[in-house]
Amino acid sequence: MLQYNVKKKPLRTITADNFTLRISPVRKTHLxxxxxxxKGKSFLLKQQETTVGRDHEADITINDPLISxxxxxxxxxxxxxxxxxxxLNSTNGTYINGNxxxxxxxxxxxxxxxxxTVLKIQCLNExxxxxxxxxxxxxxxxxxxxKIASVTAxxxxxxxxxxxLADLAGMCGxxxxxxxxxxxxxxxxxPFEFINIQRITKAAALxxxxxxxxxxxxxxxxxxxxxxxxxxFKKIQGMxxxxxxxxxxx
Numbered sequence: 179m180l181q182y183n184v185k186k187k188p189l190r191t192i193t194a195d196n197f198t199l200r201i202s203p204v205r206k207t208h209l210x211x212x213x214x215x216x217k218g219k220s221f222l223l224k225q226q227e228t229t230v231g232r233d234h235e236a237d238i239t240i241n242d243p244l245i246s247x248x249x250x251x252x253x254x255x256x257x258x259x260x261x262x263x264x265x266l267n268s269t270n271g272t273y274i275n276g277n278x279x280x281x282x283x284x285x286x287x288x289x290x291x292x293x294x295t296v297l298k299i300q301c302l303n304e305x306x307x308x309x310x311x312x313x314x315x316x317x318x319x320x321x322x323x324x325k326i327a328s329v330t331a332x333x334x335x336x337x338x339x340x341x342x343l344a345d346l347a348g349m350c351g352x353x354x355x356x357x358x359x360x361x362x363x364x365x366x367x368x369p370f371e372f373i374n375i376q377r378i379t380k381a382a383a384l385x386x387x388x389x390x391x392x393x394x395x396x397x398x399x400x401x402x403x404x405x406x407x408x409x410x411f412k413k414i415q416g417m418x419x420x421x422x423x424x425x426x427x428x
Contacts, residue, residue: 214295228252244293260285276356325350326364378414385423
């Protein structure tokens with residue numbers, strides 16, 4: 179539940195014939211930056227309506243050049259551990275769990291992405307500790323890392339296959355844009371940059387250690403076009419496949 183400008187109160191106790199109910203104090207909602215330039219910052223939502231943007235006149239200012247000056251508005255959702263998000267015609271859009279939205283509720287299990295910044299809400303009261311919430315967040319992060327690791331292993335074992343972003347995202351149970359964001363976060367490369375690097379790495383090993391023809395190596399590593407293979411190889415290795423083989427031949 180969201181409530182603003184209320185002093186902390188002790189737990190109230192209601193006693194009936196068969197039970198005792200302890201009512202916890204009001205939960206306060208924070209907006210937390212979990213990825214981006216302002217990573218680690220936490221903003222207490224003190225008002226019924228809060229604007230978020232790059233402009234210092236916004237209620238919450240985030241220093242991300244991809245965020246609009248006044249990007250979105252957060253409205254309290256009474257009696258629920260969530261808030262309502264409304265995009266204010268931003269340039270790059272507002273996303274919840276990878277889906278572009280105009281107006282949508284954001285709860286504690288969802289991620290909000292604006293520009294290159296990812297945020298989430300966290301509702302706390304005196305009975306909840308930061309450690310418990312950090313443990314919960316770490317478990318969620320580990321789960322995502324394991325999903326991404328399974329995809330990278332699949333890619334490395336199937337470099338001659340055609341990869342489709344939606345299929346890779348589906349292996350993690352994610353939308354494509356959401357998957358791409360976390361894939362780059364954990365690997366440092368976009369999905370197709372990673373695929374290309376792995377293909378060229380394998381091709382370089384085959385050039386060094388086998389006498390296979392260059393066209394055979396191109397096909398074996400997923401390149402159906404020799405010209406594209408040559409360009410991709412030179413971009414990563416700094417030389418053509420033929421030059422690389424000659425340089426690394428015994």
